[in-house]
Structures are given as structure tokens and as C-alpha cells.
Amino acid sequence: MNFKSxxxxxxxxxxxxxxxxxxxxETYVVGGYVRDLILKRPSKDIDFVCVGSGIVLAKAxxxxxxxxxxxxxxxxxxxxxxxxxxxxxxxxxxxRESYSHDSRKPIVEDGTLQEDQERRDFTINAMAISVNxxxxxxxxxxxxxxxxxxxxxxxxxxxxxITFSDDPLRMMRAIRFATQLKFDIEPDTFxxxxxxxxxxxxxxxxxxxxxxxxxxxxxxxSYGFKLLFxxxxxxxxxxxxxxxxxxxxxxxxxxKDNFYHTLQVLDNLSHVxxxxxxxxxxxxxxxxxxxTKRFNEKVGWTFHGHEDKGSRxxxxxxxxxxxxxxxxxxxxxxxxxxxxxxxxxxxxxxxESAVRRLLFDAGNDIEDLMKLCRADITSKNNxxxxxxxANFDHVEQKMKEVEENxxxxxxxxxxxxxxxxxxxxxxxxxxxxxxxxxxxxAILDGQIQNNKVEAMDLLYKLAASKGIKTx
Ligand code: ATP
Ligand code: MG
Numbered sequence: 199m200n201f202k203s204x205x206x207x208x209x210x211x212x213x214x215x216x217x218x219x220x221x222x223x224e225t226y227v228v229g230g231y232v233r234d235l236i237l238k239r240p241s242k243d244i245d246f247v248c249v250g251s252g253i254v255l256a257k258a259x260x261x262x263x264x265x266x267x268x269x270x271x272x273x274x275x276x277x278x279x280x281x282x283x284x285x286x287x288x289x290x291x292x293x294r295e296s297y298s299h300d301s302r303k304p305i306v307e308d309g310t311l312q313e314d315q316e317r318r319d320f321t322i323n324a325m326a327i328s329v330n331x332x333x334x335x336x337x338x339x340x341x342x343x344x345x346x347x348x349x350x351x352x353x354x355x356x357x358x359x360i361t362f363s364d365d366p367l368r369m370m371r372a373i374r375f376a377t378q379l380k381f382d383i384e385p386d387t388f389x390x391x392x393x394x395x396x397x398x399x400x401x402x403x404x405x406x407x408x409x410x411x412x413x414x415x416x417x418x419x420s421y422g423f424k425l426l427f428x429x430x431x432x433x434x435x436x437x438x439x440x441x442x443x444x445x446x447x448x449x450x451x452x453x454k455d456n457f458y459h460t461l462q463v464l465d466n467l468s469h470v471x472x473x474x475x476x477x478x479x480x481x482x483x484x485x486x487x488x489x490t491k492r493f494n495e496k497v498g499w500t501f502h503g504h505e506d507k508g509s510r511x512x513x514x515x516x517x518x519x520x521x522x523x524x525x526x527x528x529x530x531x532x533x534x535x536x537x538x539x540x541x542x543x544x545x546x547x548x549x550e551s552a553v554r555r556l557l558f559d560a561g562n563d564i565e566d567l568m569k570l571c572r573a574d575i576t577s578k579n580n581x582x583x584x585x586x587x588a589n590f591d592h593v594e595q596k597m598k599e600v601e602e603n604x605x606x607x608x609x610x611x612x613x614x615x616x617x618x619x620x621x622x623x624x625x626x627x628x629x630x631x632x633x634x635x636x637x638x639x640a641i642l643d644g645q646i647q648n649n650k651v652e653a654m655d656l657l658y659k660l661a662a663s664k665g666i667k668t669x
Pocket of ligand 1: 228229230231243245317318319320323324365367368
């Protein structure tokens with residue numbers, strides 16, 4: 199085989215099978231790759247399990263190529279990975295796992311293929327395909343994973359109560375696979391999740407957020423969140439979101455259910471963006487509604503300031519969930535804080551300077567903000583939806599016009615601090631900052647245009663009024 203040619207799956211299977219034959223190891227493709235093969239979901243991660251040493255097999259496979267093949271060995275786990283072009287191939291020895299109640303760590307020992315399949319989380323993830331020559335291609339499916347794929351069902355291979363108690367993360371994984379594959383969770387499996395939901399607390403936040411982010415990145419994340427909610431897992435991992443659920447009424451005045459509204463916004467947004475952080479902004483946009491909710495006799499229910507308070511809640515939630523505390527968090531905060539601003543620009547009477555200020559505040563995230571605002575329209579009345587969308591078309595048109603004239607969304611001060619200091623022989627000081635700030639404000643207010651000539655002109659006037667002399 200020519201290593202340069204595009205390796206296909208069959209070439210990898212047969213090469214591994216041939217080497218496994220020579221070593222005398224029973225070897226199988228196992229787990230997610232088999233599931234995805236049957237589901238026709240393209241995947242580039244292949245897991246092989248052998249009855250023998252996975253590390254020995256991986257080395258032999260790597261050595262069988264003339265060219266250098268990157269190999270990483272994880273002695274402690276008894277696994278090894280090789281990279282073949284764009285394939286990520288992992289090898290592991292078949293193992294048996296047993297859990298005792300006083301320790302969260304399982305006892306891991308060498309085992310048979312059947313034992314290895316029994317320790318896996320779901321029937322659809324526990325299928326194996328042999329690659330040895332005597333039974334190449336045979337599907338070994340002791341728990342009827344194939345049937346569950348046909349029935350679109352997530353089910354544990356053995357007693358779900360024990361499976362989930364051994365590793366509670368599997369509860370999150372059940373919901374993640376159901377959401378990714380659009381499957382149902384088999385009733386006994388689901389009841390076991392409800393029963394054990396509180397035990398998710400013993401799992402590390404890092405493992406939980408990996409699964410939650412995978413749910414968020416699916417085509418219809420609301421399905422996963424509804425399963426998390428009904429199973430009570432959401433209460434354990436993200437209580438702020440559960441708080442959004444419910445409707446209060448006083449007399450004939452009630453407000454919408456903000457949990458289901460948020461899920462609708464998230465689904466709407468997911469039609470137009472795959473960006474995880476924009477999706478997180480949708481999840482968080484109304485997170486402070488419960489905390490800011492008031493009833494007013496005249497106007498009914500209000501949530502004044504929920505955008506600011508919501509934005510301030512983001513860091514605490516990100517920290518607890520082990521989400522990144524960097525620019526990605528700041529981006530989510532910014533979108534939550536600004537999510538009502540475009541609505542305020544809908545009115546015919548809106549001034550150019552209001553538009554300019556939003557462009558300045560949103561910067562290059564303005565398109566994402568508009569996506570979020572459009573997704574935020576969840577009325578059941580289609581006429582209303584169409585009218586609101588047309589309003590946003592109009593707002594975007596205004597933004598375009600203002601931006602063409604003034605380029606404020608990527609605002610760079612037309613006169614720099616260094617220039618101001620040189621012109622007036624000033625040391626770095628408060629007054630330099632004030633001059634810069636006043637020029638910026640004049641541009642945003644539309645008193646001057648965003649260019650050097652008008653900025654310099656204003657700068658001299660401002661300096662004179664402050665009694666600062668030119669150099
Ligand atoms: P994907 O890679 O799309 O997330 P996957 O099924 O390959 O899906 P991995 O996390 O890569 O998921 O795990 C590979 C296989 O290892 C699974 O198919 C499953 O058989 C097994 N597995 C993974 N995590 C667990 C777990 N917590 N409990 C039991 N088995 C697991
Ligand atoms: Mg995988």
C-alpha cells in the first residue's frame with residue numbers, strides 16, 4: 199500500500215487485522231466508530247480493542263509503515279494512539295471493570311471482549327466488528343445495539359441503576375447521544391437517570407461541561423435541555439436555568455415562560471449559527487429575568503435591568519461550570535448586555551447617534567448581536583414575527599448607512615494620545631485621556647465626522663478652552 203494514497207477505512211481494518219493475526223490477538227473495531235458506521239455518520243476516530251496488549255499492537259501497526267507514523271503511548275491507561283493521515287486510531291487491550299461502593303475509581307483488569315463490551319455505557323456503543331482474517335467483518339453485538347439503532351433507542355447494556363451509579367457522567371451522555379442522534383431514551387434507563395440525578399454532583403465539572411457543550415452544539419439543543427430538565431439533571435448542574443421555568447399571574451396578567459422561550463431562542467439561533475459561544479449567549483440572554491421580575495399594576499410584569507444583571511451573572515456561572523474565563527466569556531457578557539439595544543433602534547425617530555453608539559459598543563460582534571435579536575422573536579403570531587423581522591431589516595439598513603459615513607464599529611481614535619502629547623508638550627496625564635474622550639464623544643454624537651482633519655480642528659479648540667498652549 200502506498201502511504202501517500204488516501205487511506206480508506208477498509209485498508210486500515212485489514213492492515214490492523216493482518217498484524218493482529220501475526221501477534222495472535224483477537225482484535226475488533228469497537229464503540230462509537232461502529233455505531234457511526236451503521237448510522238452513516240462520517241467519523242475519523244477509530245477505536246480498536248484487542249485481547250492482548252493495545253500498546254504492542256499499536257507499535258506493530260505504526261512500524262508496518264515505511265514512513266514515520268506519530269505514536270503516543272499512555273502506559274497508565276494501557277492505550278496507544280497513532281495518527282494515519284487524518285485518521286486518529288486508538289488501541290486498547292480488552293478490560294473488565296468492577297466498581298466498589300467505597301471508591302469512585304474502578305478496579306480495571308484484563309478481560310475478554312464480552313467483558314469489555316459489558317463495561318460500555320450504551321448498547322449502541324457496545325458493538326464490535328472483528329478484523330482478524332478468520333472472521334473479518336463479523337458484527338459482535340451481544341446487547342442488540344443494532345436493534346436499538348433501528349428503534350432509535352438509548353439503553354444501557356446492563357442494569358441502568360448500576361451502570362449510572364458506577365459512573366454518573368453516563369446520565370449526561372445518555373441525553374447527549376439522544377440529542378445528537380434524535381433518539382429516545384428507553385423508559386427504565388430514563389427512570390434510572392431521574393433516580394440518580396443528584397449523583398451527578400460527584401462528577402467533575404470538566405467532564406460535565408464537555409457533554410453539555412456537545413448537547414448545545416446539536417441541531418436541536420432544546421430537546422437535550424428538555425430531557426435534562428425533566429430528568430432533574432438540569433437542577434443539579436444549572437439551577438439558574440431551571441429558575442426561568444414557570445409563569446406567574448396576577449389577575450389576568452401573566453408573563454411568558456422564560457425557560458421555554460430561551461429554548462426557542464436557542465433553537466432559532468442554532469438554525470443560523472454553529473458558534474458555541476453565540477449559542478451560550480442565547481442560553482444566558484434572559485438568565486436574570488427571575489431576579490429582576492416585578493409586578494406593576496399599570497404595565498404588568500417587568501424585568502427591568504435583566505440585561506445588565508444577566509451580564510454580571512455570566513462570570514459566576516462560567517467559573518462554576520469550568521467554562522473559559524477569557525474573551526469568550528466577555529463576548530457572552532457583551533451580547534447579553536446589549537441584547538435589547540437593537541429593539542430600541544426600531545423607532546422611526548431614532549437618531550443617528552444612537553445607531554452610532556450601538557455600533558461602537560458592539561464593534562465587530564454587531565452581526566452576531568443581530569442574529570441573537572432575530573432569534574429572540576418567538577411570538578406564535580406569524581404576522582408579528584414577520585413585522586419584527588422587517589423592523590430589524592430596517593435597523594440594519596440604518597446601521598449600514600451610518601457605518602459607511604463614520605466607520606465606528608472598529609473605532610480607532612483619529613488622534614492618538616502620543617500625538618496629543620507631542621503637539622502640546624504634555625506628559626502622560628489625565629488631561630490627555632480627557633481630550634481623547636471628548637473627541638470620541640463628539641464623533642459618536644455626530645458633532646464631527648470620524649476623520650483626522652475634523653478631529654484635529656476640534657482638538658485645537660478643546661485645548662484652547664482648557665488653556666493648553668500649542669508646542
Ligand atoms: P463521540 O466520539 O462522538 O463523542 P463516542 O461514542 O466515540 O462518541 P467517546 O467518549 O469517544 O464516545 O468514547 C468511545 C467509546 O468508549 C464509547 O462509544 C463507549 O463505548 C465507551 N465509553 C466512553 N465513555 C464511557 C463511559 N463514561 N462509560 C462507559 N463507556 C464509555
Ligand atoms: Mg469517540
